[in-house]
Amino acid sequence: MKARYIYMIFNTLKHVMGELRDQSDHYLLDPPLLGELITALRGLGYSVIGPVVREGAIVYDEIESASQLPVGLRDRQGPGYYRLEERGDKAFFGFVVGPHSWKRFLYPPRVKLFTVSRKGEVTPNNVLGKKLAFIGVRGCELAAISVLDKVLLGGPYVDPVYSAMRREVFIVAVNCTEPGENCFCLSVGTGPEAGSGYDIGLTEVVGDGVHYFVAKAGSSAGKSLLERIGARRATDEEVSEAAARIERARTLFRKGLDVNGLKDLLYKNLESPVYAEVAERCLACANCTLVCPTCFCTTVEEVTTLSGNVAERWRRWDSCFNADFSYIHGGPIRSSRMSRYRQWFTHKLATWIDQFGVMGCVGCGRCITWCPVGIDITEEAAKIRQRVLEVSAT
Amino acid sequence: MTEQSLGAATALEPFRIDWCQLVGRNKETPDTYTIRLRPLRRGEIAFSPGQFNMLYAYGVGEVPISISGASSNGQTLEHTVRAVGPVTKALTTARIGSSVGLRGPFGRGWPLREAEGQDVIIVGGGIGLAPLRPAIQHIIRNREKYGKLYVLYGARTPADLLYKKELRVWRSRLDTQLLVTVDRGDEKWRGYIGVVTTLFRYLRLEPNNTYAYVCGPEIMMRFTVQELKNQGLPDERIFISMERNMKCGVGICGHCQFGPFFVCKDGPVFSLSEVSNFFGRREV
Numbered sequence: 001m002k003a004r005y006i007y008m009i010f011n012t013l014k015h016v017m018g019e020l021r022d023q024s025d026h027y028l029l030d031p032p033l034l035g036e037l038i039t040a041l042r043g044l045g046y047s048v049i050g051p052v053v054r055e056g057a058i059v060y061d062e063i064e065s066a067s068q069l070p071v072g073l074r075d076r077q078g079p080g081y082y083r084l085e086e087r088g089d090k091a092f093f094g095f096v097v098g099p100h101s102w103k104r105f106l107y108p109p110r111v112k113l114f115t116v117s118r119k120g121e122v123t124p125n126n127v128l129g130k131k132l133a134f135i136g137v138r139g140c141e142l143a144a145i146s147v148l149d150k151v152l153l154g155g156p157y158v159d160p161v162y163s164a165m166r167r168e169v170f171i172v173a174v175n176c177t178e179p180g181e182n183c184f185c186l187s188v189g190t191g192p193e194a195g196s197g198y199d200i201g202l203t204e205v206v207g208d209g210v211h212y213f214v215a216k217a218g219s220s221a222g223k224s225l226l227e228r229i230g231a232r233r234a235t236d237e238e239v240s241e242a243a244a245r246i247e248r249a250r251t252l253f254r255k256g257l258d259v260n261g262l263k264d265l266l267y268k269n270l271e272s273p274v275y276a277e278v279a280e281r282c283l284a285c286a287n288c289t290l291v292c293p294t295c296f297c298t299t300v301e302e303v304t305t306l307s308g309n310v311a312e313r314w315r316r317w318d319s320c321f322n323a324d325f326s327y328i329h330g331g332p333i334r335s336s337r338m339s340r341y342r343q344w345f346t347h348k349l350a351t352w353i354d355q356f357g358v359m360g361c362v363g364c365g366r367c368i369t370w371c372p373v374g375i376d377i378t379e380e381a382a383k384i385r386q387r388v389l390e391v392s393a394t
Numbered sequence: 395m396t397e398q399s400l401g402a403a404t405a406l407e408p409f410r411i412d413w414c415q416l417v418g419r420n421k422e423t424p425d426t427y428t429i430r431l432r433p434l435r436r437g438e439i440a441f442s443p444g445q446f447n448m449l450y451a452y453g454v455g456e457v458p459i460s461i462s463g464a465s466s467n468g469q470t471l472e473h474t475v476r477a478v479g480p481v482t483k484a485l486t487t488a489r490i491g492s493s494v495g496l497r498g499p500f501g502r503g504w505p506l507r508e509a510e511g512q513d514v515i516i517v518g519g520g521i522g523l524a525p526l527r528p529a530i531q532h533i534i535r536n537r538e539k540y541g542k543l544y545v546l547y548g549a550r551t552p553a554d555l556l557y558k559k560e561l562r563v564w565r566s567r568l569d570t571q572l573l574v575t576v577d578r579g580d581e582k583w584r585g586y587i588g589v590v591t592t593l594f595r596y597l598r599l600e601p602n603n604t605y606a607y608v609c610g611p612e613i614m615m616r617f618t619v620q621e622l623k624n625q626g627l628p629d630e631r632i633f634i635s636m637e638r639n640m641k642c643g644v645g646i647c648g649h650c651q652f653g654p655f656f657v658c659k660d661g662p663v664f665s666l667s668e669v670s671n672f673f674g675r676r677e678v
Binding site: 113114116118120122124151152156157158159160267270271296297298299300302304308311313318320325326327328329333334335336338339342343347350351354355 | 407408409410411413452453454455456476478479493495637638639641642644645646647648649651653654656659671672675676677678
């Protein structure tokens, strides 16, 4: 009896403490404070990277102030379709994801690995570590960074470039309140709310005459930064309004990937006719792999000076859609587009799980948007599943 | 900062190059050479038969090459290289005494410990004999630890046979059965003619007491595996060495994927039971 009481009291206390702690981690930022946040990060020596508009798309680049953010813009997306339009409000994060992902900063598209002199002195390229602050990391993108952590830091060998870039990253996440047309993070469990791994998590509340951010500290560094810029505690109403916006977002998804038993399904149906059908449309252009926030394949180039006294090894992003990718003496292993699409698709959705314990797809929808012919990974997965059901029904 | 683990501080250096001196070169066939490398700083490079190194020709590039042997004192490593591209041409034409970069050894080799007390059949096709050679040498050096040893080797023509001197030594051993065949003979050839799988008719294996190590072109391995299965060998005792494009050797560049495996770090040697869903499938 006594033990039960103690247990109950303990539980109640734990609950109350949890609530208190939760609330105390929520701050309120008026729009000007977002600018203060960026200034403060720069003051701490961070290069601040955030969304900006370039050539009709929202990409990530270094920013100095909040006014450079794509204020009042929304991205309309569809299979092979992307357009920016005015929202009619002053939202800072009223869009979802564009062609860039954070991997271009953590795992640069082209990077020198080392220099070798003719005498054989190898000098690794060590000038890489840099304090980076990412502003506006979505739930799917946070998940993508955690996937890359597993791939490139999980060992036995650790990638020195990624490791150096990743070490000092400050992450300001943004929860999504309006999913895009190609988003399917909800179905793969990475959004619309950002999971763990951020320093500050923002939810933007805009409309009906209000505009503010509810900020949640995800780390002690995040908390002290919020206090340094003078953010006040958010009220219960503000916190629940922000939460309600995220809840509402959950009801707005138009796309989903049925992950139930998907790995086994794909392993059992490697010869599905769906792959050959996709190949009739696929241009093997590699766009999907370049916009994918988790695709990590690279190749190397040997560069020598004219004198020949110094050679450099450069690494650049590669794609399993290139014919050269699987080249061994005699020709490429995967010469057909069918086999290259199958490689990419099964890697993302099946073999990745055996390799790294998680799926390689985070549901951001970039590969759908930036595919010139609009191939949709969720549709192709559904087709493969459907085809199996049809065959087993007959 | 995020509180995720950012990798052990003691991580291995994936891109460290160990310089070696090219101390010898043996012409095996018109386009294939066995080069001998002596590490300059690392005294001795320990390896398991079946592993490979990334060999670097200064200013040209790097290629994965199986270790095909070592000198008895462990001072030099041998690599059998077919000159088919810029890097392999540079490696096979380098001046004796010049430097060759080496990263490795990488990967998982043949399960030699596991096969102790058992018969071993080794089947090589073409240059596929190279990664098998140190396994054969290991078994011959530790002959009492193994049962019967069969070596089946097929090449296109007599001129394409590797390690000709060593083949004669192996053939003369009473404890080793070596069968060599060529696709096309010449006027001096008195041996078997036909693909390597035709040699199986001369063998009667004890399937539950035999390990098989196979390396060669994928099509050759596919038919060899079929012969081994016909003789009753279970998938867990059949081992193949896979070849894929490799850039890094350490499981980061993604090129060598074979189903869920990275050939560089999970292989190159696999048991058939591990890869049965992928092996023999076109374009995987």
